Amino acid sequence: MEGIRLEIELKNVDGLEILDAAGEIDVYTAPQFKEAINTILATGQKHLIVDMSRITYMDSSGFGALLSATRRLRPEGGTINMVNVSPAIDRILKITRLSSVFALHDSLDEAIQSAK
C-alpha cells in the first residue's frame, strides 16, 4: 500500500541538514522519525527543518517527536521548521495550536533563509 511506510532521507543544503520524509507518521513509524530528528540534533544544528511535502498523514505520535525536539532546541534559541505541510496536517496544527510552536514555511528556500 502506497505511503503506508515512512521513508526518510537526510540531505545537506547550504550547510544545513534537512529531514526529507515521505509517507505516514504514526505510532509505528514515529520512532524512525524521532531517530532521524535526533541524528540531526546530534550534529549540533540549532534549527530543525523538516520537508513535509510528501507526508500524507501525521498524528500525535509525530507531533510528540517534534515537541521533544522543541524542548531540546528552544533553550539554545533553536526552532522547528516545517515545509509544505498538507492542508489536513495544517488544520490539525491549528486545532491543537501547535502552529504557534512550529514555524511553517511554503518553500524549502524560505525555511533555510529563516534558519540562517
Next chain:
Amino acid sequence: MKQGHVVELEIPSAPEYVSIVRRAVEGLARRMEFSEVQIEDLKLAVGEACTNAVRHGCADNDLRHIAVRCMVMDEGLAVEIRNDIRDCRIPTVPAQPDVTREGGFGLYLIRKLMDEVDIVWEPETAVVKMLKRLSPTAV
C-alpha cells in the same frame, strides 16, 4: 450501504496494525461520500483511539487485541474501539492540550474532530465510541 450495516475488524494490539484500521475506515467513509476533510478527521480520530489502545492497553500478555466496530447509519458513521485494560486510570481529556508536553493530544483531537464521543471505562475493558455525522457539527 444501508443503515445498520456493520464492518468489524480485530487487530493485534501492536503499532504496525493501526494503519490497517485507518485504511478500512477511510474506505467506508469514501463509500458513504463523506467530504475529504471529514475523511481525514475520521482517519485521525480512529488512529488516535487505536494508538491509545496500543500504548495504554495495560494488558500483560502478547495476545492482546483491539476490536473495531464500524456501523453505517443514516446520519453518519459510528466507530467503536474496544480493548482490554488492567489497572488503568480513567483518562482525562484536557480542555486544551499543553503544547510544551508530548502527550495529551490524542483524546483532545478525538473530541474535537468527531461529533459525538463517549469513553466507556469498565473494569477490564475500555471502549471509545465515536460518531461522525455526514452533516458536520464538529470543527
